[in-house]
Amino acid sequence: MKHLWFEKGAYASKKARSYQANEFDPGKVKNIAVIRHAALGDQVITRPFLIEARKFFPNAKITLCATSNYQYAMPSDLVDDVHIMPGRQSDRKVTQLEKIRKAKELGEQDIIFDLAATNRSYWLLALTKAKLKIGFPYRSSVAKLLYDIAIFRSDFTPEVESMLHMLKVLGHNPTYPLDFGYPDNRNLRDSEKPYIVYFGGASQERKMYPFDKLTSLMNLAAEKLPSYQHIYLEGISESEKASKLGKLTSENINIQPSMDIEDVISFIAKASVVVSTDTGIRNVAISTHTPTVGIFYATVPFRYTPTYEKHYISMTPNAVIPSPESILDNICKATNDID
Numbered sequence: 001m002k003h004l005w006f007e008k009g010a011y012a013s014k015k016a017r018s019y020q021a022n023e024f025d026p027g028k029v030k031n032i033a034v035i036r037h038a039a040l041g042d043q044v045i046t047r048p049f050l051i052e053a054r055k056f057f058p059n060a061k062i063t064l065c066a067t068s069n070y071q072y073a074m075p076s077d078l079v080d081d082v083h084i085m086p087g088r089q090s091d092r093k094v095t096q097l098e099k100i101r102k103a104k105e106l107g108e109q110d111i112i113f114d115l116a117a118t119n120r121s122y123w124l125l126a127l128t129k130a131k132l133k134i135g136f137p138y139r140s141s142v143a144k145l146l147y148d149i150a151i152f153r154s155d156f157t158p159e160v161e162s163m164l165h166m167l168k169v170l171g172h173n174p175t176y177p178l179d180f181g182y183p184d185n186r187n188l189r190d191s192e193k194p195y196i197v198y199f200g201g202a203s204q205e206r207k208m209y210p211f212d213k214l215t216s217l218m219n220l221a222a223e224k225l226p227s228y229q230h231i232y233l234e235g236i237s238e239s240e241k242a243s244k245l246g247k248l249t250s251e252n253i254n255i256q257p258s259m260d261i262e263d264v265i266s267f268i269a270k271a272s273v274v275v276s277t278d279t280g281i282r283n284v285a286i287s288t289h290t291p292t293v294g295i296f297y298a299t300v301p302f303r304y305t306p307t308y309e310k311h312y313i314s315m316t317p318n319a320v321i322p323s324p325e326s327i328l329d330n331i332c333k334a335t336n337d338i339d
Contacts, residue, residue: 005170043066064083086098111130134169232256276295293327293334
């Protein structure tokens, strides 16, 4: 087997099998590139991969490959270098020559891990030399065309786990619960003045929980759970401001204006529960080991729900918007877990 730990569920080319059997040694790997072209939530869940990669490749320089339009909460603190590809520019159109020139600046690598599987990451792979190119595309045709090793992923496996499969296939055994390198709710949770955080925003309107239902949920929860403060966290966008809420009927409901990402992380790490749609705020909560109640109806829930900790999913089999009452049931379950 020798550094290629799978029988089924992955693809490895003849080149990869030969390299793994005859040359590969994690301690001798010098240069690794990790491609993650994604927004806040996806950047956050990349952190355990980088932490585990550092353990497995102790002598490697790790370069994170991101894009110019997705740098918010980028885990640059966990890597040695950052390579930025041009993203969507609001002021001008980026030419193909500029993109190619920037891609080639990455330079030759020992291993490239593609945690994006996008057209932009495919171009970066194609234009960069590496001994091993590892990724998790959904299409098998792409796997054999671009990668030396490909992990088969599913919408029913948490994406952070699918990413770690790329290390597991090489023989690495990650530590659980996962380490995100963030403040830990299990040590920081505010027990004297417990609070529940609500966030209804999202990067796309179709993923946002309707504000009339969110208002109803907060009013119901404040009545059902009076020992908690119920706090609406505002986002940066105007569509995520508290002015969109209806009438709030309890004195233990408060508004937290939008904050810098460092303050958001600290605030969420001290919360008892975070109630959120499928968005970056929920992933921040997961990364701080804060219990969550996720609201799902527009996106698949299982790809973003860890199985090693208690995280509740509010969903319906036919994908209609979950009722405030059903979400409140899960909030009560979450608070009972920590009481």
